[in-house]
Amino acid sequence: xxxxxxxxxxxERDNAPDAHAIELRDLTVRFGTGTGSVLAVDRVSxxxxxxxxxxxxxxxxxxxxxxxxxxxxxxxDRPEGDVRVLGKSPSAGNPDIxxxxxxxxxxxxxxxxxxxxxGMEIRGVPRSKCEEQAMMLLQRVGLGDFADKYPKALSHGxxxxxxxxxxxxxxxxxxxxxxxxxxxxxxxxxxxEDVLMDLWSANKRTVVFVTHDLAEAVALSDRxxxxxxxxxxxxxxxxxxxxxxxxxxxxxxDTTFHKLYAxxxxxxxxxxxxxxx
Amino acid sequence: MTTRSRLTIxxxxxxxxxxxxxxxxxxxxxxxxxxxxxxxxxxxxxxxKGFVTDGKLWLELGYTLFGAAVSFLAGSIAAVxxxxxxxxxxxxxxxxxxxLTLLNAMPRIALAPLFLLxxxxxxxxxxxxxxxxxxxxxxxxxxxxxxxxxxxxxILSRALGASQRQVFFKVTLPSAVxxxxxxxRLGLIFALLxxxxxxxxxxxHGLGQTLAYLQSTFSMDGVMGLLFLLAxxxxxxTALMNRLERSLLAWQ
Numbered sequence: 001x002x003x004x005x006x007x008x009x010x011x012e013r014d015n016a017p018d019a020h021a022i023e024l025r026d027l028t029v030r031f032g033t034g035t036g037s038v039l040a041v042d043r044v045s046x047x048x049x050x051x052x053x054x055x056x057x058x059x060x061x062x063x064x065x066x067x068x069x070x071x072x073x074x075x076x077d078r079p080e081g082d083v084r085v086l087g088k089s090p091s092a093g094n095p096d097i098x099x100x101x102x103x104x105x106x107x108x109x110x111x112x113x114x115x116x117x118x119g120m121e122i123r124g125v126p127r128s129k130c131e132e133q134a135m136m137l138l139q140r141v142g143l144g145d146f147a148d149k150y151p152k153a154l155s156h157g158x159x160x161x162x163x164x165x166x167x168x169x170x171x172x173x174x175x176x177x178x179x180x181x182x183x184x185x186x187x188x189x190x191x192x193e194d195v196l197m198d199l200w201s202a203n204k205r206t207v208v209f210v211t212h213d214l215a216e217a218v219a220l221s222d223r224x225x226x227x228x229x230x231x232x233x234x235x236x237x238x239x240x241x242x243x244x245x246x247x248x249x250x251x252x253x254d255t256t257f258h259k260l261y262a263x264x265x266x267x268x269x270x271x272x273x274x275x276x277x
Numbered sequence: 278m279t280t281r282s283r284l285t286i287x288x289x290x291x292x293x294x295x296x297x298x299x300x301x302x303x304x305x306x307x308x309x310x311x312x313x314x315x316x317x318x319x320x321x322x323x324x325x326k327g328f329v330t331d332g333k334l335w336l337e338l339g340y341t342l343f344g345a346a347v348s349f350l351a352g353s354i355a356a357v358x359x360x361x362x363x364x365x366x367x368x369x370x371x372x373x374x375x376x377l378t379l380l381n382a383m384p385r386i387a388l389a390p391l392f393l394l395x396x397x398x399x400x401x402x403x404x405x406x407x408x409x410x411x412x413x414x415x416x417x418x419x420x421x422x423x424x425x426x427x428x429x430x431x432i433l434s435r436a437l438g439a440s441q442r443q444v445f446f447k448v449t450l451p452s453a454v455x456x457x458x459x460x461x462r463l464g465l466i467f468a469l470l471x472x473x474x475x476x477x478x479x480x481x482h483g484l485g486q487t488l489a490y491l492q493s494t495f496s497m498d499g500v501m502g503l504l505f506l507l508a509x510x511x512x513x514x515t516a517l518m519n520r521l522e523r524s525l526l527a528w529q
Contacts, residue, residue, distance in 0.1 A: 072436045073436075074432065074435065074436060092435055092436065092438070093435065093436070093437065093438025093439065094438070095438060097436070098437070099433065099436040099437065101429060101432070101433060103429050105427070105429035105430055105432075105433045107430060107447075107448070107451070107452075108452075108528055108529075109451045109452070109454075109526075109528045110528075111528075118437075118447075119437045121447075122434065122437050122438055122439045122443055122447070123437065123438055150527070150528040151528075152528065152529070170437070
């Protein structure tokens with residue numbers, strides 16, 4: 001039960017003035033040492049307000065995933081600069097954070113329900129509570145009838161829905177998502193983005209969403225941070241003034257959406273060629 | 278059952294009956310030397326006598342099965358334990374690997390005379406041979422299974438806050454089970470092989486010993502009958518393991 005108390009604590013902290021859910025100040029990450037070292041992230045600073053949905057976009061190798069791994073505490077190289085998640089230094093297994101990857105990484109020997117409870121189980125949430133919560137979320141993502149199916153019987157889209165249920169079942173106030181829909185086809189992706197929006201609006205978490213897909217970033221986010229090619233620097237930090245709640249599929253026909261998309265695309269292009277100057 | 282599979286079964290029955298009938302016919306007309314090939318009616322008579330009339334084969338079968346079961350259990354428990362130890366202490370794994378490769382490369386059946394000297398004519402030496410075969414097969418399967426764990430699963434688990442212990446029991450072990458299981462299936466066959474092989478060389482009891490005796494006395498009906506029995510035994514063991522695998526690993 002202890003873990004379930006986390007969001008409440010986090011909310012109290014969020015109410016404090018100037019509280020950032022996530023804060024990066026002059027973050028510099030270098031892989032390796034000496035002459036062979038590679039500068040992956042160069043003096044990146046940004047912060048997220050509690051409940052804010054922010055996407056990181058940029059060309060491959062711009063350090064998006066590095067920043068995410070740093071926030072999860074999985075990065076072993078010591079970075080320069082200051083990183084805070086809910087006021088604390090990142091550490092692996094921080095219950096404030098839920099993490100989602102591009103590949104669903106469902107455990108094939110567990111049913112959809114077994115996978116949906118997995119995160120909670122690891123965090124020591126009591127079994128009955130886990131299952132109740134997981135079942136509710138499976139229904140929300142449209143997998144209610146598939147709770148006892150093994151991943152091999154589920155399609156890509158269904159597996160990623162199950163991963164969404166596993167992530168949202170964790171009561172973590174901060175979500176880190178690394179291209180969670182990157183491996184899906186275009187239609188399934190739009191559906192899953194709507195499922196994500198639905199879950200997120202019902203229970204707002206602070207989300208850092210890494211993606212290659214600019215349209216996805218614009219459709220989902222409050223802000224889109226555009227990064228340059230390696231070494232990763234921030235090229236632009238654009239607020240997305242689209243009203244909420246959003247319907248991602250409806251947005252595909254929205255002119256404001258397309259204008260924002262075009263603007264961000266030109267910024268991204270600048271970023272891709274920035275290292276030539 | 279579909280018509281197609283029924284037809285297949287019928288075809289098999291026709292083939293087997295024709296095969297046995299031809300064999301019987303050829304040996305009764307002296308086209309096939311009975312001293313070398315036996316004859317189906319003689320084989321049937323031998324098995325009937327061994328298992329029904331005087332029942333002597335039950336004892337021999339019991340010795341062999343007991344030896345194989347003990348070899349399999351001891352060999353695979355040791356192998357899985359060592360495999361897990363390797364995972365926990367990788368340095369030990371690296372150090373032990375060349376010796377294990379060397380031992381594994383040795384033809385184990387050639388060690389049987391040595392084991393007979395060390396462990397006697399009884400079931401002990403048979404278990405030693407069976408164990409030495411099973412151990413290496415299951416060990417390499419265990420190592421492969423543990424290596425084959427999907428790194429996405431471990432990364433995700435660690436990011437969610439799993440302890441080393443949780444990662445091991447909730448990710449590494451279950452993901453290694455199918456690979457270990459296929460090692461176990463092979464290990465069981467090889468336990469049987471090792472025991473029968475050692476019995477052939479020298480033993481007081483067992484199907485292998487009986488086989489060697491019958492061979493030296495030129496009772497080909499008996500030899501053929503036992504070979505048939507051993508083949509059936511191997512088949513039964515494989516079927517058993519397949520069944521167990523299907524019920525235990527339904528998620529595959």
